[in-house]
Amino acid sequence: MGSEARPFFAPVPKASGWRLFLKTVVARAYPRVVGQQRERSWIFFDVFLSILAVSAYVFVYRAIGAPEEYVGFVVVGGAMTAFWLNVLWSMSSQLYWEKESGNLALYIMAPNSMMAILLGMALGGIIATALRAAAILLVGSLLFHVQYAVGNLPALVVVFLLTLAALYGLGMMSASLFLLWGREAWHLANLAQEPIYLLSGFYFPVKNLGFWVAVAASIIPLTLGLDAMRQLLFPSGAALGFLTVPVEVAVLAVLCVLFLVAARWLLGYMERMAIREGRLLESRR
Amino acid sequence: MSADLAIETQNLGRIYTIRNRRERRIRKEVVALRDVNLQIPRGELFGLLGPNGAGKTTLIKILTTLLAPTTGWARVAGFDVVREPHKIRPRINMVSGGEASGYGLLTVRENLWMFAQFYGLPSREANRRIEELLRRIGLADRIHTKSSDLSTGLRQKMNIVRGFLTDPEILFLDEPTLGLDVNAARDVRRFIREWMDAHPDRTVLLTTHYMVEADELCDRVAIISQGRVLACDSPEALKRRLQRDALFDIEITAPNGLTSSMLEALPGVRKAVLTDADGGARLSLILAADSALPGVIHVLTERAVQVRHLTKREPTLEDVFVELVGRPLAEEEVADGQ
Ligand SMILES: Nc1ncnc2c1ncn2[C@@H]1O[C@H](COP(=O)(O)OP(=O)(O)OP(=O)(O)O)[C@@H](O)[C@H]1O
Ligand SMILES: [Mg+2]
Numbered sequence: 205m206g207s208e209a210r211p212f213f214a215p216v217p218k219a220s221g222w223r224l225f226l227k228t229v230v231a232r233a234y235p236r237v238v239g240q241q242r243e244r245s246w247i248f249f250d251v252f253l254s255i256l257a258v259s260a261y262v263f264v265y266r267a268i269g270a271p272e273e274y275v276g277f278v279v280v281g282g283a284m285t286a287f288w289l290n291v292l293w294s295m296s297s298q299l300y301w302e303k304e305s306g307n308l309a310l311y312i313m314a315p316n317s318m319m320a321i322l323l324g325m326a327l328g329g330i331i332a333t334a335l336r337a338a339a340i341l342l343v344g345s346l347l348f349h350v351q352y353a354v355g356n357l358p359a360l361v362v363v364f365l366l367t368l369a370a371l372y373g374l375g376m377m378s379a380s381l382f383l384l385w386g387r388e389a390w391h392l393a394n395l396a397q398e399p400i401y402l403l404s405g406f407y408f409p410v411k412n413l414g415f416w417v418a419v420a421a422s423i424i425p426l427t428l429g430l431d432a433m434r435q436l437l438f439p440s441g442a443a444l445g446f447l448t449v450p451v452e453v454a455v456l457a458v459l460c461v462l463f464l465v466a467a468r469w470l471l472g473y474m475e476r477m478a479i480r481e482g483r484l485l486e487s488r489r
Numbered sequence: 490m491s492a493d494l495a496i497e498t499q500n501l502g503r504i505y506t507i508r509n510r511r512e513r514r515i516r517k518e519v520v521a522l523r524d525v526n527l528q529i530p531r532g533e534l535f536g537l538l539g540p541n542g543a544g545k546t547t548l549i550k551i552l553t554t555l556l557a558p559t560t561g562w563a564r565v566a567g568f569d570v571v572r573e574p575h576k577i578r579p580r581i582n583m584v585s586g587g588e589a590s591g592y593g594l595l596t597v598r599e600n601l602w603m604f605a606q607f608y609g610l611p612s613r614e615a616n617r618r619i620e621e622l623l624r625r626i627g628l629a630d631r632i633h634t635k636s637s638d639l640s641t642g643l644r645q646k647m648n649i650v651r652g653f654l655t656d657p658e659i660l661f662l663d664e665p666t667l668g669l670d671v672n673a674a675r676d677v678r679r680f681i682r683e684w685m686d687a688h689p690d691r692t693v694l695l696t697t698h699y700m701v702e703a704d705e706l707c708d709r710v711a712i713i714s715q716g717r718v719l720a721c722d723s724p725e726a727l728k729r730r731l732q733r734d735a736l737f738d739i740e741i742t743a744p745n746g747l748t749s750s751m752l753e754a755l756p757g758v759r760k761a762v763l764t765d766a767d768g769g770a771r772l773s774l775i776l777a778a779d780s781a782l783p784g785v786i787h788v789l790t791e792r793a794v795q796v797r798h799l800t801k802r803e804p805t806l807e808d809v810f811v812e813l814v815g816r817p818l819a820e821e822e823v824a825d826g827q
Binding site: 209210211212213215216218219220223224227228230231232234235238239242243305306307309310311312313314315316321478479480481482485 | 506550554555556557578579581583585591594595599603608609610614617618621622625655656683684686687688
């Protein structure tokens with residue numbers, strides 16, 4: 205039988221360690237980024253709806269004669285909301301969907317680290333959402349003639365990146381929680397969406413909520429991130445700010461580490477549970 | 490334990506505990522596997538043949554480090570599945586029938602590329618292999634098709650390619666031709682056979698409930714039912730067990746209340762299986778000797794059952810299965826093969 209059959213291909217050395225980690229991150233980010241490209245109509249829709257929400261607040265603020273800075277606050281808040289929605293609805297439920305399609309078992313079985321898979325999802329989500337956020341910012345700023353006064357650009361960049369890191373760290377953590385809790389987590393996210401809109405001050409300075417409510421709201425990384433960004437973007441931002449920028453940066457950094465460590469631990473726990481009980485990797489057939 | 494064994498299991502067992510959703514104290518236990526002892530040398534194409542719920546997928550999950558055994562142990566490529574999964578994972582891959590893996594928005598090439606990256610395959614090599622494998626399995630013209638636009642058969646071909654792409658030392662195929670039409674199934678089987686011929690040091694473990702697949706394809710077959718391995722040998726050797734027996738197929742018009750247990754009560758009748766066939770029924774008999782046939786005919790005549798056709802035939806794997814398990818693999822398959 206087929207004695208002269210030649211091999212289909214020769215074995216090659218494969219990446220391992222940190223190179224495998226990076227390859228995995230990039231490969232898992234890829235479908236997110238490309239998928240975005242292939243469903244362009246959604247971008248228009250998302251941007252349009254966000255601008256609509258922003259406009260509503262702008263009109264209310266102008267009607268009640270709120271300070272003009274509030275308009276800029278709302279536009280920046282609207283842009284950052286895109287990331288929050290991405291974390292809440294896409295990132296959090298991602299592992300759940302991966303389970304349903306049978307990908308999760310393949311990811312766990314592969315020699316890569318699951319943390320790389322999650323980071324890849326996050327990176328893909330960030331890149332895909334950045335486009336929407338930028339569009340919202342641009343359209344909103346032009347539409348409502350928002351004036352920015354950036355004094356400290358490096359600080360702004362650091363705050364922005366740290367906010368995203370903490371936000372997606374939260375997303376990575378909740379991805380495992382969603383998988384473990386299933387439908388219940390779903391309902392929870394649904395319930396949480398509106399109050400969080402209010403609490404994290406997407407559309408107004410969080411300081412207005414009072415100190416303790418603002419502290420409680422700070423567990424959502426977007427709260428402090430937005431507050432710090434507004435302080436760095438608008439001349440009167442500092443006066444409306446909740447805490448000083450350095451303090452907010454420090455808290456964000458702590459949240460970031462906290463969420464990432466928790467995400468890693470939960471992933472390990474999820475995998476151990478799955479292998480022991482044999483239930484989590486069952487895809488719906 | 491030998492270095493040449495790709496897979497070895499010892500008294501392997503798995504019990505699933507199902508908790509009641511409302512009352513956590515209420516538990517049910519399902520024994521999915523019990524005392525499975527297998528030794529599969531490198532280079533073998535090994536088949537697991539069993540009906541639904543036999544424990545095939547459970548065994549594959551344990552061997553692919555996705556499920557912990559509750560008793561016994563298993564080694565894959567020489568490593569323990571519980572203690573050394575990280576050593577096993579780079580060396581294996583798995584494809585399941587009817588799986589919906591990957592992302593529908595990506596093309597065939599992109600999906601395959603992505604999975605290759607998770608194994609650390611260099612991108613250029615991955616793309617070269619993807620083209621080569623797609624050509625061999627007959628999917629080359631769909632390389633740029635979005636995977637959501639593929640039919641079931643083409644999709645499964647893509648999945649199969651995913652498994653081979655990383656050149657695994659040991660590949661697990663869980664019902665790879667499930668739901669495929671005759672042509673697609675044949676393509677997949679030919680592809681697997683060619684791979685084994687071209688890579689004699691690679692091992693494939695495949696599960697199936699198609700007789701022909703096990704018979705044509707596998708070097709050795711384990712017949713598994715209700716979590717137990719009932720026999721394990723080459724298809725030829727398994728069939729040889731029945732060589733001394735006489736096998737008859739009798740087509741009848743209507744059973745008229747005849748049951749297989751009535752016939753099995755007769756001396757010399759080792760197994761009788763009654764299945765529906767178009768416009769009547771078919772009686773498959775395993776007799777200890779030809780001399781038991783008149784007794785059967787006598788019972789048929791007594792019940793006024795009309796015989797339309799009677800054939801004596803060589804044993805098939807299906808007969809081995811019926812002999813061991815006590816019933817055919819799946820009713821409809823007795824009638825039309827696959
Ligand atoms: N996660 C689970 N929880 C509880 N019981 C399970 C689970 N998975 C499988 N079982 C049970 O274990 C037994 C073996 O199932 P398994 O899926 O291994 O069989 P199989 O041979 O692959 O069957 P099929 O041909 O239907 O794929 C069945 O009785 C099944 O109901
Ligand atoms: Mg199965």
